[in-house]
Amino acid sequence: MNMPWWQELWRRHAHITTPLRARGLPCDIEFGLSAYIVRVSLPDDSYLIISPPQEPPSDHPPGDPEGWIATREHPDDQTLFEVLYDSAPSNNPGTRRRPKARHGGSAQPMIEAIDLRLAQLGLLPHPALPHESPHVHPAQPTPPPPSRDISGTPGRGPAYVYGDALRDLTDRLNAAESHADAAALLHQILEPTDGLLAQLGEFFEAAGEKAKEAEEDDGFDLSYDLADAAAEIRSLGEVLHVAEDRMRALTPLAPAPRLPSTPARAPSLPPRALPSAPPRHTR
Known part of the structure; x- marks a missing residue:
């Protein structure tokens, strides 16, 4: 059975998106200059772009490049451009090898670098790791339900385990x-x-x-x-x-403030007696 392209795309990038989403960072997958990229929204409206090398384009399959590049940018501030991580191999033989290039396409060192930088900036909503x-x-x-007889038991009808x-x-x-x-x-x-x-x-x-x-x-x-x-x-x-x-x-709604209780009212005075009606005269 063929998996829909978008499911396959998310599956190929799960080692990137899963740990970031676990930290409370919304992720999406888009097509960049020549390859698919992961876009990560940050609390200050800036965002991360996590991508394989795109110029020249990578010949590796999506989600498994020869290296990763993670940058931080802001849609309203063109001066903000920060490289958080770069393990892409150099295309120039005479260029000194980047220190992180030894990690190649491994995602874990990049996630750790992103964790560190976002924590420094105060932009990491949930720094705890999943198991913490x-x-x-x-x-x-979710733990699987206890094993039961799906066909049911006499007098009780079928057991709907999955329901x-x-x-x-x-x-x-x-x-x-x-x-x-x-x-x-x-x-x-x-x-x-x-x-x-x-x-x-x-x-x-x-x-x-x-x-x-x-x-x-x-x-x-x-x-x-x-x-x-x-x-x-x-x-x-x-x-x-x-x-x-x-x-x-x-964001959960804050509970409504409780109004002060109404002070007890003074007891009302007894009703005033009405004047007696004058006697009626009959002729």
């Missing part, structure tokens, strides 16, 4: 204490290669292939319907691919 966070984290998979697992995830989302925790749970659904939507698309595509095995007209018709469902699910994942970052960027 006490909360649910995108890099931490129950998703219901548990929904309960955790409802109980999330912060938007960051909610974003971590969204990651479980929207991660472009291993998330629930991506795997659900694979499931429907596999079901379509299974329907074809019947070699009947209805089987082929069913396979087309299932293939359409798989395509719609993948399209939904593409539409929502930045929902996790948008959720994490939300």
